[in-house]
Structure formats: structure tokens, C-alpha cells
Amino acid sequence: MSLNEFSLIKQFFTRQAQQSSVIKSVGDDCAILSVPHNQQLVVSMDTLVAGRHFPESATPYQIATRAFCTSVSDLAAMGATPLWFTLGLTLPSSDEQWLSQFSEGLFAAAKPFNMDLVGGDTTKGPLTITVQAHGVVEKNCALQRDAAQIGDRVFVSGYLGDGAAALALLQHKITASDELSDYLVSRFYSPVPQIALGQVIAPFTHAAIDISDGLLADAQHIADASQVSLVIDVDRLPIHPSLHDAMQKGMLGYERDAILSRALTGGDDYQLLFTVSESQLPAVNALIEDKLIHATEIGSVAANTDEQYTVQCAINGVPYSPSSLYRGYQHFTA
Amino acid sequence: MSLNEFSLIKQFFTRQAQQSSVIKSVGDDCAILSVPHNQQLVVSMDTLVAGRHFPESATPYQIATRAFCTSVSDLAAMGATPLWFTLGLTLPSSDEQWLSQFSEGLFAAAKPFNMDLVGGDTTKGPLTITVQAHGVVEKNCALQRDAAQIGDRVFVSGYLGDGAAALALLQHKITASDELSDYLVSRFYSPVPQIALGQVIAPFTHAAIDISDGLLADAQHIADASQVSLVIDVDRLPIHPSLHDAMQKGMLGYERDAILSRALTGGDDYQLLFTVSESQLPAVNALIEDKLIHATEIGSVAANTDEQYTVQCAINGVPYSPSSLYRGYQHFTA
Numbered sequence: 195m196s197l198n199e200f201s202l203i204k205q206f207f208t209r210q211a212q213q214s215s216v217i218k219s220v221g222d223d224c225a226i227l228s229v230p231h232n233q234q235l236v237v238s239m240d241t242l243v244a245g246r247h248f249p250e251s252a253t254p255y256q257i258a259t260r261a262f263c264t265s266v267s268d269l270a271a272m273g274a275t276p277l278w279f280t281l282g283l284t285l286p287s288s289d290e291q292w293l294s295q296f297s298e299g300l301f302a303a304a305k306p307f308n309m310d311l312v313g314g315d316t317t318k319g320p321l322t323i324t325v326q327a328h329g330v331v332e333k334n335c336a337l338q339r340d341a342a343q344i345g346d347r348v349f350v351s352g353y354l355g356d357g358a359a360a361l362a363l364l365q366h367k368i369t370a371s372d373e374l375s376d377y378l379v380s381r382f383y384s385p386v387p388q389i390a391l392g393q394v395i396a397p398f399t400h401a402a403i404d405i406s407d408g409l410l411a412d413a414q415h416i417a418d419a420s421q422v423s424l425v426i427d428v429d430r431l432p433i434h435p436s437l438h439d440a441m442q443k444g445m446l447g448y449e450r451d452a453i454l455s456r457a458l459t460g461g462d463d464y465q466l467l468f469t470v471s472e473s474q475l476p477a478v479n480a481l482i483e484d485k486l487i488h489a490t491e492i493g494s495v496a497a498n499t500d501e502q503y504t505v506q507c508a509i510n511g512v513p514y515s516p517s518s519l520y521r522g523y524q525h526f527t528a
Numbered sequence: 529m530s531l532n533e534f535s536l537i538k539q540f541f542t543r544q545a546q547q548s549s550v551i552k553s554v555g556d557d558c559a560i561l562s563v564p565h566n567q568q569l570v571v572s573m574d575t576l577v578a579g580r581h582f583p584e585s586a587t588p589y590q591i592a593t594r595a596f597c598t599s600v601s602d603l604a605a606m607g608a609t610p611l612w613f614t615l616g617l618t619l620p621s622s623d624e625q626w627l628s629q630f631s632e633g634l635f636a637a638a639k640p641f642n643m644d645l646v647g648g649d650t651t652k653g654p655l656t657i658t659v660q661a662h663g664v665v666e667k668n669c670a671l672q673r674d675a676a677q678i679g680d681r682v683f684v685s686g687y688l689g690d691g692a693a694a695l696a697l698l699q700h701k702i703t704a705s706d707e708l709s710d711y712l713v714s715r716f717y718s719p720v721p722q723i724a725l726g727q728v729i730a731p732f733t734h735a736a737i738d739i740s741d742g743l744l745a746d747a748q749h750i751a752d753a754s755q756v757s758l759v760i761d762v763d764r765l766p767i768h769p770s771l772h773d774a775m776q777k778g779m780l781g782y783e784r785d786a787i788l789s790r791a792l793t794g795g796d797d798y799q800l801l802f803t804v805s806e807s808q809l810p811a812v813n814a815l816i817e818d819k820l821i822h823a824t825e826i827g828s829v830a831a832n833t834d835e836q837y838t839v840q841c842a843i844n845g846v847p848y849s850p851s852s853l854y855r856g857y858q859h860f861t862a
Contacts, residue, residue: 241658329558
């Protein structure tokens with residue numbers, strides 16, 4: 195891509211920076227950025243590989259929004275304020291139409307967060323997209339995985355299982371009504387980074403993580419980092435009403451066990467999982483009742499069991515194991 | 529790579545951070561970093577694609593050092609102090625021996641700069657390596673491409689044409705003595721980021737850039753950004769003595785024109801090109817004479833010609849055009 199890399203960057207990826215913190219954007223050896231005083235920088239890098247993290251049939255617009263949103267979701271989990279992002283774009287050929295749609299998707303996804311694209315690299319090769327998201331947190335106020343305490347309640351934002359249902363739909367394993375399909379496809383390609391929620395809950399929260407690998411896997415990260423165990427009340431998992439309806443009506447080829455197992459293990463939901471102390475519970479519940487945040491209490495933090503940091507599931511106190519049929523994140527190709 | 533991504537990261541990419549500015553390193557949703565007061569953050573991302581930016585025969589150690597060094601070179605061009613880096617690693621399979629050698633190369637390359645690996649992503653797919661380098665500069669002191677002024681002298685660090693000769697060697701287009709081969713291969717896989725030089729010259733320099741695309745192409749970037757023209761005295765281009773000797777002796781299959789053309793257009797040298805005002809010339813010459821830096825004056829900055837910002841080459845005042853046989857950066861595959 196070396197010959198026309200410069201014109202390509204100029205044409206598709208150079209926009210006027212929105213923020214005064216961007217001293218120099220795309221176009222020099224480095225971007226020059228100003229980090230506000232008394233704030234700490236937080237950064238996260240995510241890579242999407244064609245055919246693995248999205249189907250080959252995805253549009254350039256969809257690929258861009260998914261790459262952006264999944265990366266920025268990590269900032270949400272820290273309670274951070276998003277600022278800038280960089281883009282590493284490897285693509286087989288410099289197809290102008292493809293690039294035009296990709297950049298349109300990228301800037302559309304970035305707009306609600308006022309994030310500036312400040313640099314990156316474009317290279318020729320198999321389609322791979324790397325986004326690094328940069329944000330800031332007040333000094334020593336970042337939400338982290340290792341701060342859960344015994345007695346905390348466990349909350350999750352939004353709905354669970356959408357990502358896994360969307361994946362099943364895109365892989366033609368299930369069918370759904372047009373309306374539900376639209377919802378699921380949108381959740382897959384444009385999962386909303388829970389930035390606002392992360393910032394609102396930060397003062398009331400011990401530990402937080404974003405759910406990319408699946409509720410159980412990410413709950414386990416909190417358990418391991420905080421050296422505690424978590425108990426999840428499966429009956430309380432928030433399932434989107436349309437998914438729930440379809441399940442009730444026997445549509446989707448989805449049984450209850452499939453819905454719950456995928457909500458527990460499916461991944462790709464990009465909701466926040468967070469823990470709240472007993473003393474902060476009224477404050478968080480008030481935020482929920484006032485509809486300032488959409489979150490559901492789904493469990494609690496317990497002492498570790500036999501030196502093991504576990505995540506246990508139960509329905510009405512009876513241990514529940516997600517069906518192995520639906521376990522774990524399934525990539526498009528092996 | 530999702531299943532064993534966590535153990536892979538833990539085993540190969542988690543090291544104790546060297547710097548107090550690293551509040552949280554690998555292992556949470558984001559790294560948390562502290563930018564020193566009154567400093568600006570500079571960041572640069574570079575991607576290497578297997579078979580394109582390095583030959584398929586490269587060892588994991590070599591791939592790692594090249595990915596690291598080429599990315600950090602951009603910090604040098606800003607006169608920055610390097611601090612941290614992130615790694616996006618896409619690889620076909622999680623081969624432990626490969627990963628062990630790769631991480632060994634990565635940390636060996638980072639050690640002289642005391643840079644900490646603070647985050648990234650590992651995914652499964654065609655071998656692609658993205659490194660983002662992060663550093664700091666004193667507020668408003670970053671070297672940039674757009675600050676060259678008419679009358680400035682043009683300097684280059686180190687030697688030119690090593691990268692292109694190395695590429696020709698790796699592509700079996702030339703042969704060389706064992707000693708020269710070793711030197712060239714080392715220059716290709718471990719080009720030394722000119723961090724120390726960038727910091728030393730910063731107070732005396734107008735514009736700077738690192739030479740990754742070739743002297744002429746990168747000089748053109750300075751010309752365009754600064755709205756000036758540059759004149760390069762080809763006879764003054766610094767060629768490594770061993771390359772020069774081999775040329776004199778008719779070895780290498782290299783003629784003078786090939787050497788000069790590749791020094792002008794070859795790329796991959798990762799030296800710094802910088803401009804110095806008349807008034808700072810004695811200071812820079814003193815640095816050179818005292819061997820505090822290795823740099824050579826190779827030209828000057830002139831007014832633009834007919835609204836065109838050009839880079840012109842001359843030998844003893846006679847215009848010189850590099851042979852089109854050796855022009856531009858040649859990737860391993862088309």
C-alpha cells in the first residue's frame with residue numbers, strides 16, 4: 195500500500211480534530227496529545243480478523259462500527275472518558291468504495307463519543323483491523339477487576355445473550371422475525387459502548403469489567419483478580435423482551451436452556467458487569483429506578499471456596515450448569 | 529485464540545513494569561498510565577504484515593525486533609522520550625516455541641529504551657504485528673515535519689542505503705561477505721531507533737522526520753508540510769564504509785548508481801532527517817565533531833519553485849536523478 199498510502203489516509207481518514215487536547219493529529223510521525231492535568235491515561239487495543247471476528251459477508255460500514263465499538267467498550271469498563279483512537283488497517287487492496295464506506299462507519303461510530311482519530315497505519319494484507327482506544331480517568335478512580343469485595347452485589351447493564359443470538363443468526367443456526375433480526379444484527383455490529391453508564395456508576399462501584407468473552411468468563415476474571423467467588427442467579431439474567439417472547443413462542447429454535455446458556459457463555463454483549471457494596475446499594479437502585487441507568491442485580495460476591503475463586507450459577511438456589519452445547523464464544527471459523 | 533489467550537498473555541507477555549508511570553499494565557480492560565506533568569503524549573502505530581514487511585523466512589525473534597524498532601523510530605523523530613508500547617499480535621496458531629522466541633526478541637529490543645509492554649490483543653489469523661509506541665515530549669517541544677525554514681541545512685543521521693541493501697540481500701538479488709551480510713541483516717531486523725540523537729538535536733533543530741519510506745519520499749514530506757523545497761547533495765550521502773568498499777571492489781553486483789539510488793529511494797533506514805538553521809549550525813557541528821551524534825550535512829532548504837514543493841538532487845551542482853531501476857520501496861510480494 196506504500197505508493198498511495200498517503201493519499202488514501204488524506205482522503206478517507208483525515209478529519210478536523212474535535213478536541214483541543216489533540217495538538218497534532220494524522221500526518222506526522224506521531225500524534226501529539228495533551229492529557230488533562232490530574233487525569234490518568236487509559237488505553238486498550240483490540241484486533242478484529244476477517245472471517246473470525248466478523249463474517250466475510252459483513253459490509254465495510256459494519257466492520258468499522260464493530261471494530262470501533264468493541265474497542266471503546268474497554269474504556270467504559272474503567273469508568274473512563276473517551277478521547278482519541280488510532281487505527282491499524284490491513285486490507286487486501288485499496289478499494290475506494292470499500293474505504294469510503296469503512297471510514298463512514300468509523301466516524302459515525304465515533305461521533306456520539308466525540309472521539310478523534312489521531313493516527314494509525316494502513317498496510318496491504320489479509321483484512322485485519324486494530325483499534326486502540328484512549329481515554330482518561332480521574333487520578334486513582336479507574337474501575338478495575340480486582341476490587342470486588344465479599345458481600346458485594348453483582349449487577350449487569352442492559353441485556354445478555356444478544357451477542358450470542360446475533361452470532362447464531364449470522365451463522366444461519368437460527369431464524370428470527372425481521373424486527374428481531376434487525377435488532378440482533380445491530381447489537382452485533384454496533385454494540386453501544388457503555389461509556390455513560392461506566393461514568394455514572396464509577397463512584398458507587400467496587401469492580402467492573404466489560405462482557406466480551408461471556409458473562410461467566412468475565413465474572414471469572416473478576417473472581418480471579420479480586421480473589422473472591424461470585425454467585426449468579428440465573429433466573430435474574432436480563433433477557434431482551436423480544437428474545438424472551440420468541441423463546442416463549444417456540445420461535446428461533448431457541449429453548450430456555452439455549453437462551454440462558456448463551457446469555458451465560460456467549461460473549462459479545464459488551465455490557466458492563468460490576469459489583470456494588472451493601473452501603474452503595476440504595477444509590478445504585480435509585481439510579482435504576484430513576485432510569486438513569488439500565489442495570490439488573492444478578493448475584494453476589496462470596497468468600498472463595500477451598501482456595502478456589504469460582505463463579506457458580508443457581509436457579510432458586512439450585513446449582514445450574516449451562517449446557518455444553520452452547521458454551522463459549524464460537525468464532526466464524528476454527 | 530480465545531480459549532488460551534489469557535494463559536498465553538500471562539506466560540509470554542507479562543513482565544513487571546519498569547516505570548512508576550505504569551499504574552496498571554497487562555491484565556485489565558485497559559492499561560492505566562500516568563503522563564508526567566507538563567509533558568505531551570506522543571503516539572505512533574505501525575503494522576508489519578508477513579511476507580510483505582519481512583520475508584516468511586524471518587525468525588520470530590527477528591520479526592519482534594523489527595516490529596518494535598520500526599515503531600519506536602517514530603518517537604525518535606519527535607525528539608520524544610519513550611515510555612510504553614502496546615502489541616496487537618495476530619498469528620496462525622499459538623505455537624509456544626514461536627511465542628517464546630517472539631517475546632524474547634520483543635523484550636530484548638525494548639530493554640535499551642526501558643519501555644514497558646502495557647497492553648494489546650492476541651488473535652488468531654494471518655501473521656500481522658501492530659505495535660503502538662507511546663512517549664512524551666516537553667510541552668510544545670516536539671519535532672515536527674512542518675517547521676523547516678528557507679536557509680536551513682539538511683542533515684541525516686547514520687548511514688543511508690543499508691535498509692535497501694539488506695532488502696536486496698534478503699531477496700537474493702545481491703551477495704555480500706559474511707561480515708557485511710551480518711551487518712545488513714542486523715540493520716534490517718534491528719534498526720536502532722535514533723531516540724538519543726532525537727533528544728540531543730531537538731533544541732537545535734527546526735524540522736525532523738524518520739526515514740522509513742526512503743530519503744527522497746521523506747524529504748518530500750518535510751517539503752510539503754513546511755511548504756519549502758529541499759536540495760540534496762548526492763555526493764555527501766553517508767554510505768557505510770563496508771558498502772562503499774564493496775562497491776569500489778565491484779562486489780555486491782552494486783554499481784555506484786545502484787548504491788546512490790537505493791540510498792535516495794530505498795527506505796527502511798530509520799535514520800533521522802532534520803533541518804538546522806544557520807545560527808544553530810555551529811552547535812550541531814560541535815555535537816558531530818565531539819562524536820556526541822553521528823550525522824552528516826547533505827543539503828539545504830530552499831524557497832519553493834513555481835508553487836511546487838520539490839526535493840532536488842545534485843552532484844557538484846549538476847542535477848541527478850536516481851535510476852528508476854532502484855526507485856521506491858520494494859515489498860517482498862506485490
